[in-house]
Amino acid sequence: MVHAEREHRITVALPAGTAASKEYSPTELMVIAGAREIADGEMVCVGMRLPMLAYLVAKRTHAPNAIGLYDNGIIRTTANTEPLHTVGDPANVSGATQCGQSIDVMGYLQQGRVQVGFLGAAEVDRFGNVNTMWGSGGGEAHRLPGSGGGCDIACLAQRSVVMIAHDRNRLRERVGHITAPGYGSGNGWREAHRLPARTGPSAIITDLGIMRFGSDGEAFLASIHPGVQVEQVLAATGWTLRVADALLDTSAPSVAELDAVRAVDPDHLWTR
Amino acid sequence: MSNSKLTTMQEAMARCVPSGSMIVLGTQLAQMIPFAAGHELIRQGKRDLTLVGPASDILFDQMIGAGCVSRVMASWIGNLTGGVGYCYRRAVEQQIPQRLDSVDYTNFTMALALHAAAMGVPFMPTYSTFGSDVGAKNGNLREFPSPVNEDKLIAVRALRPDVAIVHVQRADVFGNAHLWGSLGVAVDAARASRSTIVIAEEIVAPEVIASDPNRTLIAEFLVAAVVHEPFGAHPSPVQGYYGRDHAYFTQYHEQSRELDDFEQWLQRWVLRVAGRPEYMKRLGDCRVAELAVREHAYSAPADFGY
Numbered sequence: 001m002v003h004a005e006r007e008h009r010i011t012v013a014l015p016a017g018t019a020a021s022k023e024y025s026p027t028e029l030m031v032i033a034g035a036r037e038i039a040d041g042e043m044v045c046v047g048m049r050l051p052m053l054a055y056l057v058a059k060r061t062h063a064p065n066a067i068g069l070y071d072n073g074i075i076r077t078t079a080n081t082e083p084l085h086t087v088g089d090p091a092n093v094s095g096a097t098q099c100g101q102s103i104d105v106m107g108y109l110q111q112g113r114v115q116v117g118f119l120g121a122a123e124v125d126r127f128g129n130v131n132t133m134w135g136s137g138g139g140e141a142h143r144l145p146g147s148g149g150g151c152d153i154a155c156l157a158q159r160s161v162v163m164i165a166h167d168r169n170r171l172r173e174r175v176g177h178i179t180a181p182g183y184g185s186g187n188g189w190r191e192a193h194r195l196p197a198r199t200g201p202s203a204i205i206t207d208l209g210i211m212r213f214g215s216d217g218e219a220f221l222a223s224i225h226p227g228v229q230v231e232q233v234l235a236a237t238g239w240t241l242r243v244a245d246a247l248l249d250t251s252a253p254s255v256a257e258l259d260a261v262r263a264v265d266p267d268h269l270w271t272r
Numbered sequence: 273m274s275n276s277k278l279t280t281m282q283e284a285m286a287r288c289v290p291s292g293s294m295i296v297l298g299t300q301l302a303q304m305i306p307f308a309a310g311h312e313l314i315r316q317g318k319r320d321l322t323l324v325g326p327a328s329d330i331l332f333d334q335m336i337g338a339g340c341v342s343r344v345m346a347s348w349i350g351n352l353t354g355g356v357g358y359c360y361r362r363a364v365e366q367q368i369p370q371r372l373d374s375v376d377y378t379n380f381t382m383a384l385a386l387h388a389a390a391m392g393v394p395f396m397p398t399y400s401t402f403g404s405d406v407g408a409k410n411g412n413l414r415e416f417p418s419p420v421n422e423d424k425l426i427a428v429r430a431l432r433p434d435v436a437i438v439h440v441q442r443a444d445v446f447g448n449a450h451l452w453g454s455l456g457v458a459v460d461a462a463r464a465s466r467s468t469i470v471i472a473e474e475i476v477a478p479e480v481i482a483s484d485p486n487r488t489l490i491a492e493f494l495v496a497a498v499v500h501e502p503f504g505a506h507p508s509p510v511q512g513y514y515g516r517d518h519a520y521f522t523q524y525h526e527q528s529r530e531l532d533d534f535e536q537w538l539q540r541w542v543l544r545v546a547g548r549p550e551y552m553k554r555l556g557d558c559r560v561a562e563l564a565v566r567e568h569a570y571s572a573p574a575d576f577g578y
Contacts, residue, residue, distance in 0.1 A: 048352070071379045072301040072454040085518050086329075086352045088302025090509050093453040094569050101455045102301070102326065103387055106380040110399060133376065133405070143364040145350030145357065147406050148327060149379035155400045156380075181403035193403035194415075194424045 024253050024261075026207035027271040029225055030163060031057055032257045033205045033250060034118065037161045041065045042115040043108065045153050048087060049270050050163045051118030053261065056080070060260040069108060071149040073100040083265055106149075109156045112196065117157030119150050119201075121164045123175045126239045127189075127217050128182025128201035130154060130162055131175035147179050154180030155195055159202035166206035172238040183217025190217075208233045210250060211241070223248040276445040277498045281547060284469050284497040285312045289435055291319040296386065297437040298328025299461040302352055303454035303511065304439040305331050306471050308504035308551075311542045314338040324433050326382045326457060329508060330524050333357035336372060337534050338542070343373040345431065347382050353518055354525030359534060368531065376406050381413060381428045383457045388430035389464030395427035402426065436465035438490060439505045441512060442480070443472040447495025450480075450487045453511030459489045467496035473513050475500045484574065503552055503560070514563040 027050070034054030038044055040063040046055045055068055059079035068076040070087040075098040082091040093099060108114055122144050123131040132150055135142045154160050160180075164170055182201045183189055190200055203222075204211040210223040220242035221233055226249065234241055253261070265271045279287075289295060298305045310331045313321070320342045323332055327348035335341050336349075337359030350357040363372035377385070384396040397418070401407030412429040438458050443449040449470050451458060462468040470490060475498070481488055507517035527537040545551045552560055 072303070072456045074454060085516060086302035088300070088454040088509065088516075090303075090453070090511050090515055090565075093303075093511050099453060099455060101383070101459060102379055102457050103383040103460065106383060106400075109380070142356075143361045143374075145327075145355070145360075146346070146348045146376055147378040147404075148348040151378040151404050151406050152380040152400045155402060155404070178403065178405045184403055190403065194399070195402050196399050 024258055025272055026225070028258065028261050029250070029253060030205055030207050031261050031271055032253045033210055034161060034163055035061065035063075035257070037159075037203055037205070038063045038066050038116055043067045043069060043113055045069050045071070045105075045109060045114050045117035045149070045157055046087070047118050047120055047149070047153075049120060051120065051161075052084060052087065053264055053270055054118065054163070056264040057257060057260040060263065061256050069105045069114060071102055071105060073102050073105055074098070075100065075105065083267065083269060085269070106152055109152060112156075112158065112198070114157050116159045116161060116202075117153030119153060119160055119162045119180055121162050121170075123170050123172050124162050124164055124204055125172050125175045125182070126219050126241075127184055127186055128162065128204065128213060128219060129175050129178045129184065130180040130182065131177045133177040133179045136176055141176070150180040154182065154201070156199060158198055160200065162201060162204045164204065164206055166208040166233065166236045168236050168238040171206070171236070183213060186217040208236060214242075218242065220244055221247065223250045225250045226252050274446045274492060277447050277495060278445040278475065279497050279499060281308060281312050281471075281499050281501055281504075284499050285309060285316055288467060288469055288496050289313060289318060291321065293434040294322040294324060295435045295437060296324040296433040296461045296465060298325040298331055299436065299438055299458040300451075300454045300456040301327055302329060302516070303456075303509055304451070304505045305329055305508040306437045306439040306504060307331055307506060307508065308501050308548045309437045309469065309471055309499075310335055311545070311551075312547070314340055314538070314542050324431060326377075326379050330357065330521060333359045333528065334538070334542070336360050336363050337369070337528065338538055339369040341372060342370070343375065345375040345377060345382075347377040347379045349374075351521055351525050353521035358528045362531065375410055375412070377410065378406055381426075383460065384428040385412065385431040386457050386460040386464040388428060389432040390460040393430065395429050397425040398428055399425060431464065433461070433465040434467070436461045436468040437471065438462055438468060439471045439510070440490070441472070441510060442474040442476045443470045443490075443498055444476055444478045444481050444492075445498055446478065446492040447490065447498050448478065448481045448488050448492045449490040450484065451489050452487060455489070462490045462494050468494045469497045469499065470495050471499045471501050471504050473502055473504070473510055483576065485576070486574070501548055504548055506555070506563070512565060512568070514565065517559070517563055
């Protein structure tokens with residue numbers, strides 16, 4: 001899996017005496033932006049890597065009552081305290097609220113109880129369709145691991161949030177394989193394809209900014225991260241990206257948020 | 273009185289898994305993957321297997337690279353630590369070491385396919401995979417009109433494997449098994465399959481099983497063979513027994529990138545290894561000790577008295 005490896009680091013003013021470094025990496029900001037998509041008390045389908053960190057950061061900051069659902073059947077009302085490599089790490093079972101079967105967690109998803117689910121992506125397109133099946137970076141198609149639970153989350157969660165490094169080879173006009181459906185080709189596509197009402201992607205979070213979706217199902221740039229220029233985002237996007245009239249500035253991480261990221265990924269396994 | 277089904281890994285794989293079988297394994301996702309069983313199947317030179325499972329971390333990749341597999345039906349095939357499964361990629365893209373038919377599922381539709389078979393019905397309905405190319409390209413996922421309302425749904429065809437291979441914490445010699453932690457699709461996989469091989473960290477008396485019947489998730493009448501194989505899930509973790517050997521996955525990622533390196537890896541870790549005790553010697557006492565449970569966390573006893 002490719003991660004953001006941009007080297008620009010950003011300095012923010014933090015109160016003296018805090019344990020957190022004053023600098024943060026673009027990946028750390030991605031995780032924090034992901035965490036902000038989770039409201040307190042929501043049920044969250046948590047995947048691996050950055051999405052898992054986003055959930056853990058939300059739990060430690062503004063959403064202590066969020067409930068985590070993992071596709072191996074684990075349900076946690078309290079967050080695990082040790083960093084994880086996989087959702088099946090023993091540390092994720094220890095202290096879990098419930099360890100059921102995959103089908104139980106997926107059933108909650110299908111019932112519509114799960115407010116937000118996270119998706120990793122090799123590629124995403126202007127309508128939020130995600131490809132994790134066939135990569136085409138460099139022109140040649142390469143077989144990738146596949147859907148996992150991504151397609152299920154994209155079909156069934158009330159909101160799905162895509163996290164991906166911003167690169168024009170990965171944010172494409174159209175993906176070659178719709179592994180996890182977004183808004184298809186726009187207007188009315190999800191309804192026509194019989195996907196449940198009130199589902200669909202709500203945000204694409206990258207290391208440069210946050211995209212959201214218009215009523216026509218097309219992504220637009222809604223928020224831009226500190227130190228990033230709009231032109232930079234447009235140049236790194238594989239289609240002509242629309243920009244919100246009221247473009248927001250993504251808030252720099254708070255001390256609490258940065259402390260939380262570093263507590264859940266102390267060795268920078270996922271957040272370089 | 274039942275007869276003991278306790279046997280060796282070699283015997284269980286030789287007797288219960290002929291070439292050409294459809295087998296479900298890696299049912300607990302990232303936990304309790306039956307690596308020892310998979311390696312024995314490789315050593316016995318099984319061919320033309322169909323692998324079924326949601327995700328089996330690097331075990332599917334190894335069995336594909338070893339030439340045992342002609343078809344895989346799964347939702348995710350790769351390396352949870354490293355990402356890509358290189359043997360799988362070589363097989364799909366270049367037919368190395370042979371042609372591989374890959375039938376793609378999602379985690380939910382795989383769980384439903386096994387659940388349907390476990391329930392004895394031809395399909396289970398779902399709203400998942402609509403609009404996706406996963407649904408469009410898998411003939412076992414078919415749209416149908418609901419008979420009770422106006423909805424359309426996807427029928428997920430039941431999958432009935434020949435054999436389920438399930439790694440568990442403890443079992444009695446008849447095959448009644450306690451498992452806990454990450455369950456994934458293990459329970460449905462055992463019920464769905466024609467027979468089940470239980471691989472256990474510990475063999476316990478039937479009284480231990482009966483002391484906690486809610487934890488008995490596989491019942492003896494499903495089971496054809498029981499194998500006592502401590503450390504048989506390494507490098508995946510077994511809750512309460514050992515942790516995940518993350519470094520092993522990273523090393524495999526590096527050593528499977530090129531075909532020559534993979535073949536050397538296969539010689540060293542599978543083909544030239546007689547069984548798990550020798551495999552553990554190769555790992556070394558130090559590494560095995562590092563993976564031991566650092567802090568036990570026993571559940572509170574449940575009172576089954578009356």
